[in-house]
Amino acid sequence: GAGVSQSPSNKVTEKGKDVELRCDPISGHTALYWYRQSLGQGLEFLIYFQGNSAPDKSGLPSDRFSAERTGGSVSTLTIQRTQQEDSAVYLCASSLARYNEQFFGPGTRLTVL
Amino acid sequence: QKEVEQDPGPLSVPEGAIVSLNCTYSNSAFQYFMWYRQYSRKGPELLMYTYSSGNKEDGRFTAQVDKSSKYISLFIRDSQPSDSATYLCAMRTGAGSYQLTFGKGTKLSVIP
Numbered sequence: 001g002a003g004v005s006q007s008p009s010n011k012v013t014e015k016g017k018d019v020e021l022r023c024d025p026i027s028g029h030t031a032l033y034w035y036r037q038s039l040g041q042g043l044e045f046l047i048y049f050q051g052n053s054a055p056d057k058s059g060l061p062s063d064r065f066s067a068e069r070t071g072g073s074v075s076t077l078t079i080q081r082t083q084q085e086d087s088a089v090y091l092c093a094s095s096l097a098r099y100n101e102q103f104f105g106p107g108t109r110l111t112v113l
Numbered sequence: 114q115k116e117v118e119q120d121p122g123p124l125s126v127p128e129g130a131i132v133s134l135n136c137t138y139s140n141s142a143f144q145y146f147m148w149y150r151q152y153s154r155k156g157p158e159l160l161m162y163t164y165s166s167g168n169k170e171d172g173r174f175t176a177q178v179d180k181s182s183k184y185i186s187l188f189i190r191d192s193q194p195s196d197s198a199t200y201l202c203a204m205r206t207g208a209g210s211y212q213l214t215f216g217k218g219t220k221l222s223v224i225p
Contacts, residue, residue: 004156031211040121042201042215043157050211059212091156098211104156 002026004105006092012111013082021077021108025094032075033095033102034067038088046090049075050098082112116140119202119216128225132189136202136216139183143204143214146178148187151199151218160200161187192223 005024013019025032034046045059049069060066064082069075079086089109093102119136126132134148145164149157161176163169163185169176175188185204189196202216 033211040217042117042119042217043203043213044215045212048211056212093156101159101162102213104158106154106156 004092004094004103006090006105006108008108009106010109010111012113014113015084016081018078018080019082019110021079021090021110023075023077023092023094023105025073025075025092026103027073029094029096029103030072031095031098031100031102032069033093034075034077035091035093036061036088037091037107043091046077079110082110084112086110087112116214117202117204117216120219121217123220123222125222125224126192128192128194128223130192130223132187132192132196132221132223134187134189134200134202134219134221136185136204137183138185138204138214140204140206140214141180141183142206144207145205146176146185147203147213148174148176149201149203149215151201153198157201194223194225197222 007022030051032049035043047067048056064080067077089107091107093104095102117138148161150160151157163176166178166180173190177186199218199220201218203213
């Protein structure tokens with residue numbers, strides 16, 4: 001009965017390093033979303049997974065960003081060669097199906113030095 | 114002009130006051146409107162969900178949508194210190210769309 005969980009809660013990395021952020025959606029939820037929340041900005045859509053369908057990657061800001069979802073459950077967002085402008089809170093959400101209420105995790109706060 | 118505009122505040126009110134939070138938008142295709150509450154260091158949680166124009170009330174919270182003016186509001190009656198949070202409006206287009214477009218959020222502080 002747990003909610004969406006994300007790890008790590010905080011990540012500090014050096015510019016140029018790769019990072020992996022993990023999301024565990026609510027059990028049984030088929031839809032999974034990644035968002036980015038930068039200081040003073042609203043939530044920015046990154047990527048959407050629905051079941052076994054091809055993901056909607058239209059929100060990914062560059063080819064340094066990628067994500068996968070294994071077995072229709074856990075998802076990993078990878079940022080390669082991180083830049084300072086990647087510093088933000090990365091939020092994951094899941095929903096029962098694509099049009100249902102999205103439940104958010106607590107986010108991963110990424111700081112790129 | 115961004116698709117969704119929201120005054121970031123901060124907004125500070127005394128306990129018991131009526132709070133009015135607003136968003137304007139430019140995309141007339143938006144049909145579903147939401148308000149999320151986000152406490153510090155937490156993810157957003159859905160507060161109110163409305164479809165098309167009209168009012169919806171839930172306890173101390175009332176959501177209003179005026180599609181003709183492209184304007185949505187959230188009213189909080191008898192505000193409490195526990196209401197102190199950032200409030201985000203969000204919206205999406207028709208039933209075939211899952212992408213939410215968010216405002217930047219308004220930070221609210223309710224002072225005891």
